Amino acid sequence: MARTALVTGGTRGIGAAIAKKLKADGYTVAVNYGGNDEAAQKFTAETGIKAYKWDVSDFDACAAGIAQVEADLGPVEVLVNNAGITRDGFFHKMTRDQWSAVIRTNLDSLFNMTRPVWEGMRNRGFGRIVVISSVNGQKGQAGQVNYSAAKSGDIGFVKALAQEGASKGITINAVCPGYIGTEMVRAIDEKVLKERIIPQIPAGRLGEPEEIARAVAFLVSDDAGFVTGSTLSANGGQYMI
Template identity: 65%
Template sequence: MARIALVTGGTRGIGEAISKALLGRGYVVAASYAGNEEKAKAFTDETGIGTFKFDVGDYDATVAAVKDIESSLGPIDVLVNNAGITRDGFFHKMSKEAWDAVIRTNLDSLFNVTQPVFAGMRERGFGRVINIGSINGQAGQMGQVNYSAAKAGLVGFTKALAQEGAAKGVTVNAIAPGYIGTEMVQAVREDVLAKIVSRIPVGRLGEVQEIARTVLYLAADDAGFITGSTITINGGQYMH
C-alpha cells in the first residue's frame, strides 16, 4: 500500500518540487498552503495532488487539518516540514511583529504539525519527519536574526525528536539548503544575485530538484539508520 506524505508549503518553490518528487515515487501526497488559492488550484490541476489550506502557525487549525487529511487519505507516514516565511530587517530596527511572525511560522509550526502525527508513527512502527532548514540557520545571516534563530531551532528540534523516535522506527532529519534557484531568489536584482553566486564554490545556484531528491532518500523505507542528521546542500558555501 502506498505511503501517505504531507508536505507543508507544498505547492510552490522547493515544496512544490518535493511534492512532485514524492508523487513520482508512488507516495500519496497532500500539500498544504497558506493563502495563494490560484497557485494551489493550478498545482492540483497539474499534478492531481490534493491541497489543504491552513496556517501552520495556528495549533488548533493545524490539528483540525491533519485530522481532515488523515480521514481523507489515511495515516501520515512521511511529514516534510517545509513551510516558512521571511521578514528581514536589521535587528535594531526589527519589530516584535516581524520577530513573532517568523518564529510562529518557521519554528512553532514544527510542534503544531509534527505533534499530531508523531504518536501514530510510533504506534505503527514507521515514520519519517524531514525538516527543511537553511544555511542561514547554520552560519547566521545579517538582517535575518529572526529567520536564522528559527532555522537554528529547527536543528535542535530535529536532534532531540530523533532520539524519541529512533527505537520505534521513526527517523527525524533536517536538510539545510543554501541558495536555491526558486522564483524568489531569481527575482533578486542581477548584481546582487551575481555576488551571491560568487560566494558559492560550485559556481551556481542549487536546483529545487536537488533538495527533492534528498527528501526521497530520507523518506525511503531503507533509510532507517539515518536519524538526527542535518544534510547540507549548499554547493560548499558553508561546510558544517
Template identity: 65%
Template sequence: MARVALVTGGSRGIGAAISRALAGAGYQVAASYAGNTEAARQFHDQTGIGVFQWDVASFEACAAGVRKVEASLGPIDILVNNAGIVRDATLHRMTKPQWDAVIRTDLDSLFNMCRPLIEGMRARKFGRIINISSINGQKGQIGQTNYAAAKAAELGFTRALALESARSGITVNAICPGYINTEMLAAVPTDVMRGAILPQIPVGRLGEPEEIARAVVFLAADEAGFITGSTLSINGGQHMC
C-alpha cells in the first residue's frame, strides 16, 4: 500500500510542486492550505490530490487536520512542513503582530504538525519529516528578522528531532531554498530582478519549484534512511555553508 504524505501549504507555489512530485512518485498525498479556497479547489481539480483546510499556527487545528487526513488516507508516514508567510519590515518599524504572525506560522507550526504525528511514526518505526527552511535562515536578510529567526530555528528543531527520532526509523531533514520562481517573485520588477537579485546567484537564474520538489522526493524515500539531521541548500551557489 502506498505511503501517505502530507504537505502543508501544499496547494500553491513550492508546496504545489512538492505535492505533485510526491504523487508522481506513487505516494498518496494530502495538501493542506490556509485560506485561498479557490486556488486549493483548482489545484485539486487539476491534480486529484486531496486538499484540507486548517491554520498551521493553531495546535488544535493541526491535530484535527491530521485526524481528518488519516481518516481519509491512512497513517501519515511523510510530513513536509512547507507552510510559511512573510511580514517584512526592518526591526525598528516591525510591529508585534508582524513578529507574532511569522513566528506562529513559520516556527510554531513545526511543533503543531510534528507533535500529533510523532508518536504514530515512532510506533510504526518509520517516518520522514522534511522541513522547508530558507536561505535567509542561514545568512539573514534585511527586513526579515522575524522570518530569518523562524527559519534559522527550524534548522535547530530539525537537528534535535533527528537525534531524538533516529533509533525509531524516523529521519528529519531540512531544505533551504534560495530564490525560487514562484508567484511571489513574479511580482518583483524586472529591473530589480536583473540588477539586484540575479547577480547574487552564481548560476545566473532563479530556481524552479520542481527542483525543490525533487529533493523532497529523494529525502522521503525509504532508501534515504541514512540521511538525517541534514540541511540541503538549493540556492544556485548564492550561499555556501
C-alpha cells in the first residue's frame, strides 16, 4: 500500500512541484492550502491530488484537517512543512501584525502540523518529515527580520526533533532553497532580477521548483533513512556553509 504524504502550501509554487513529484514516485498525496480556492481547484483538476483547506497557524484547524486526511487516505507517514508567507519591511517600520503573521505561519505551523502526526509515526516506527526553510534563514536578509527569524527557527526545530525521532525510525530534515523561479519570484521587476538578484547566484540563474522537489523526494525515500537533522542548501552557490 502506498504511503500517504501531506504537503502544506501544496497547490502552488514549490509545494505544488513537491506534491506532483511525490505522486509520480508512487505516494498517495494530499495537499493543504490556506486561501486561494481557485488555485486549489485548478491544481486538483490538473493533478487528481485532493486539496484540503485550513490555516496552518491554527493548531486546532491543523489537528482537524490532518484527521480528515487520515480518514480519507490513511495515516500520514510523510509530512512536508512547506507553507509560508512574507510580510517584508525594514524593522524600524515593522508592525507587530507583520511580525506575528510570519512567525505563526512559518514557525508555529511546524508544531501545529507535526505534533498531530508525531505519535502515530512513533508507534508505527516510521516517519519522514521535511521542512522547507530558506537561504535567508541561514544568512539573514535585510527587510526580512521576521521571515529570517522564522526560517532560522525552522532549522533549530529540525535539529532538535531529529534527535528525538531517530531511534523511532523517524527522520526530519530541512531544505533551504535560494531564489526559485516561482510565480512570486518571477513577478519581481525584471531589472531587479537581472541586476541585483541573479548576480548574487554563482549558478547564474534562478532555481526551478522541480529541483527542490527532487531534493525532498530523496529525503523522504527509504534511501535517506540514515539522513536526519540535516540542512540541504539548494541555492546555486549563493550561500555556502
